[in-house]
Amino acid sequence: MPRRLLLAGDTLEAILDQARREHGPDVRIVSAERIITGGIKGLFGRQHYEAVVEVASSPTLRVTDHPVRFPAARRAGIAALLDDADGADRLEPSRTEDVEMSTGGDGFAAMLDELIAETALPEPARGPRGDGPSTAPGDLVALVGLGDDAVAVAHAMHARLGLLTGAAGQARDVDAPRVVDRRSATEARARGVHAGTSTAVAVGLTADLADGLRTLDDLAPEQVWVVVDAARKHADTAAWVDGLRGVVHVHAMVVVGRALTRTPETVQLLGLPEGWEAG
CATH class of the missing domain: 3.40.50 (Rossmann fold)
Known part of the structure; x- marks a missing residue:
């Protein structure tokens, strides 16, 4: 069964790169949210992303295999x-x-x-x-x-x-x-x-x-x-x-x-x- 992890990063691409480094290429983002912290009424705040990443629990067979x-x-x-x-x-x-x-x-x-x-x-x-x-x-x-x-x-x-x-x-x-x-x-x-x-x-x-x-x-x-x-x-x-x-x-x-x-x-x-x- 696949596992789902919550990861955070400055961009969605950075999150994907981290997930692939740690869990291999067969990962995908299933949901994501842009988070703004600090600032005044959302202005001048720091922006980052939180994403739920699905990771295969065991090596999957690629189509080309x-x-x-x-x-x-x-x-x-x-x-x-x-x-x-x-x-x-x-x-x-x-x-x-x-x-x-x-x-x-x-x-x-x-x-x-x-x-x-x-x-x-x-x-x-x-x-x-x-x-x-x-x-x-x-x-x-x-x-x-x-x-x-x-x-x-x-x-x-x-x-x-x-x-x-x-x-x-x-x-x-x-x-x-x-x-x-x-x-x-x-x-x-x-x-x-x-x-x-x-x-x-x-x-x-x-x-x-x-x-x-x-x-x-x-x-x-x-x-x-x-x-x-x-x-x-x-x-x-x-x-x-x-x-x-x-x-x-x-x-x-x-x-x-x-x-x-x-x-x-x-x-x-x-x-x-x-x-x-x-x-």
């Missing part, structure tokens, strides 16, 4: 491309202005030979996989958000890190190719390998997660991030984020809309690390 919906998430991006290309009868990838390639003929066969050689390299040589989004050639980074929330984030990752971009589900981006099924995911991986980087796919959800989960199942991304709008009701955001986390491991979150709310700190109640500054 047993078979999940996205088997390709355990494979390196290049290896996934090789597997998919080998198993496909015939692929006709979409054309883009920046990258043009065909999966038929000697050119594609030569590229696969190069990829086979690259898969023998140690992991660090294939691209960084730190706290930020993966930039490993051929990886897919799924940025999951409501509607078009993730589109601007994908473009920011393109501008700052050079990631390619794609769009899926309810996300609409006229400047990015659609990545909506197994074949288009393979094409996106191939473009990433050719360009030497990963692809940030903006996946747009509705309140009903079913279509979004089917899309993710086809994409089989190496990383899943959530893009959350701090200006939306926290209960609504927590509902779809918790539903997604029940199916797949979420690497981190990106927070947008902070300037549109007076309580941007509520997103920290989701218990996810913030791996990218939306700017």
